[in-house]
Amino acid sequence: MSTPAAPLLEVRDLATEFATREGTVRAVDGVSFTLERGQILGLVGESGSGKSVTGFSILGLIDPPGRVVAGSVRFDGQELVGRTERELRSLRGRRIAMIFQDPMMTLNPVLSVETQMIETVLAHERVTRAAARARAVAALAQVGIASPEERLRQYPHQFSGGMRQRVAIAIALLHRPELIIADEPTTALDVTVQGQILAQMQALVRETGSALMWITHDLAVVAGLAQRVAVMYAGRIVEQGPVGAVLDAPWHPYTRGLLDSVPANNVRGVPLRQIAGMTPAPGQLPAGCAFRPRCPRADARCIEEPPLVAGPARSALCHHPLEAA
Amino acid sequence: MRQRRLASPMPVFILRRLAQTLVVLFATSLIVFVGLYHVGDPVEILVNPTADQAEKERAAAALGLDRPLHEQYFGFLKGAATGNLGQSFVYGRPALEVIFERMPATLELAALAMFIATALGIPLGLYAGLKPDSWGARTIMAASVVGFSLPTFWIGLILILVFAVQLGWLPSTGRGPTTEFLGITSSLWHWDGLKYALLPAINLALFKLALIIRLTRAQVREHSLQDYMKFARAKGLSRTRIVGVHLFKNILIPLVTVIGLELGSVIAFAVVTESIFAWPGMGKLVIDSIFQLDRPVVVAYLMVIVFMFILINLAVDLLYSALDPRVRLDAAQ
């Protein structure tokens, strides 16, 4: 039963461009989705689909030669696109937190974990160092790090990959943000550790009531974790909807292809199904529907921009959706 | 990012360094001694030209120059073991004594030059790295290439020409009076002495300044692109903190090592500046000694320089391990 409150995050027609030597590239091309409070959204796509750029664009962390050129991002009713760095800074780390992919590179190797956690607390609240320290210890304990007092004094290289990511998660949770954007947080970790982190995140998010945007290339992760899923291809969201519905009966041929190519969904002894062809380079997208060259259902009509086929809480960007809407 | 490991505990490390030091010192002394042995005849220079053969022979004997090479060298080594690196032909005193007399002047010049180079170089380099497309940054980088290309000795001449001859603001030669402060006697503590040191120090500093600007900028550019910088922004930290702490501590590590090594280089390069500005330091001494064929001084100078270099290298290594946590703790673990 949903209350008619405004969604926590409302992204509409977001577009981000990068100026490269070969010309301007649209990494994110008119992306729209919403996220309610406490909801978990899985943003799925291959490398180069623009999913990470979407995450960064929301927080205004796109550096030149890239910039957000169009669209709107409304967080709790406030527009974020076009805000100054100073205004965004008060949101970052406090109401919207981000977790990056490779924890080895995201924690500064020459500063202690303690320094990096305490500074996050002190950046947004006027508390004593001792109080900030206590918060940090509690956060480390919350993510399941043993002997947090000792660990606090150590340096990032003394932690294993999984532990470092837990530290990053702890940092994200320090101010109990309303939204956490996690950019492929488990991709760089061992498979066993992946499962642990996943479970941890799920529990934590339920506990704190944060909304979570989980960016990944792994459909399986999304299946177990998210309530809604959005599939990205070549800078656009080609399908989005409730996770169960989309994965059971996808509308877009690309989603179908992704599901089919998961090894677990294939029959033993028969060659693995794949999506023919390769993802186009961002600067060389085909006209009309970007998936056209690889789509088994493509025809002459697909040279034109595909329409948005929408249903209640679901949508797909296709001329020939798999299931009639 | 460079990964260094102090693979053994501290005392072994230092001991190994000391052993290496001795080897290098020995090799240097051997090479230089043998090399200089064949150059010219010091007696000709030192003795009155009208002296007869007998007097020359006596002079040669007094200086030990009549003995064969290996005897001279062993004599040198024996003396070296007790801290005596030979007697200066020109001054008639222990070579080391003469050198140590002049050392403070050189060190003072080198220190001032490095101070100027770092105090200006790091901020300028930071700015050029953080705002690479700004008008200011481009000017700084253009100027740094020029500073890098200017031959030190020529710039010294220009400095003298402009500031001493044309404008008359600063003296062109010599060292000023010294005063004492915190137990250190130097001419830098007071303007009367400082004004003599300014031009030669600036001269020495220019090249290093350009180097430091370029190095700092390169480091800033490299480290700004790292993920942890973006992560720091995502946490909502202020720009001051991101640059002043996160970036700075990372660039400091390679910077400190280079600056330490450059200090040694500055001491060596003072040779040129001291000649131009007639600054009474070790550098001028060694140039004069080369021309006067005062071999003991030349040999002793080289040994001293090598030793200083090794000390500086050691200090830099220790500092590096102190600054970079990835290195420090390996020894403990």
Added chain:
Amino acid sequence: MPPNSAATAAQAPAAESRFARFAAEYARSRLALAALVALVLIVLLALLAPWIAPQNPYDLATLDLLDARLPPGSHAANGMTYWLGTDGQGRDMLSAILYGLRVSLYVGLASGAIALTVGSLIGVLAAFTGGRFEQFVMRVVDVQLGFPAILVALILLAVLGKGVDKIIIALVTVQWAYYARTARSAALVERNKEYIEAARGLGLSRARIVLRHLLPNALPPLIVVGTVQVAHAIALEATLSFLGLGLPTTEPSLGLLIANGYEYLMSGKYWISVYPGVALLATILSINLVGDQLRDVLNPRLAR
């Protein structure tokens, strides 16, 4: 597979466009382009000095002592203009600078070329031989690089005496280690890559490895190191000449010209020292600017 002729035909335009691309990349900086032009001009001036200099400054018969220490723009008895003035012996500064440029460039380039050859050979040899030899060589390189160049050169020249060949020897000694280190790094990359191929073939294939793969890989960093080193060598030679070591007075480089003018500085006859210095600065500066741009173009990592 397309027939051989088609393949080679396809290769020729590919190689050409690679150079064209490189040239276009390089030309993106107008400053570097200007520096390249300046450098070419300077080299031309030096090469053509005997023909374009108004006077041969080392032919004593053409000198007139009465014309000594004249300021720039003065005229000689025979109507020639001393565009940059004259020095203490009545030599035309412009001519002296042109000839001095020849010497400076010659010494710098010759020592650079020799150091490049010697250093690269040693570096490559070390990389391919490996083991203790490589360790020993690299240790020597490290020690050599730790020593300040000026001191090494000073002592060497003190021992060797004066002469163009002596100073080239000194400069080569100071520089070879840089080339050795760079060449070795490049060779190491190759050694690791072609290890398997080298195991299969013997002497012949190794030579081909060196020529076909090593050189193209090693050349860019060597070129970059080379430009910096040549600029350094020229500056170092000038410094040594200024101090009175190295070149004999019969073939003065720009450094020696500057030294000769030192004594006249105080009396305001600046042109004897300053103009050779400007020529020196222009040379070193253009080499450095060209080298900078080469480094940026040849280093893909900094592509923004």
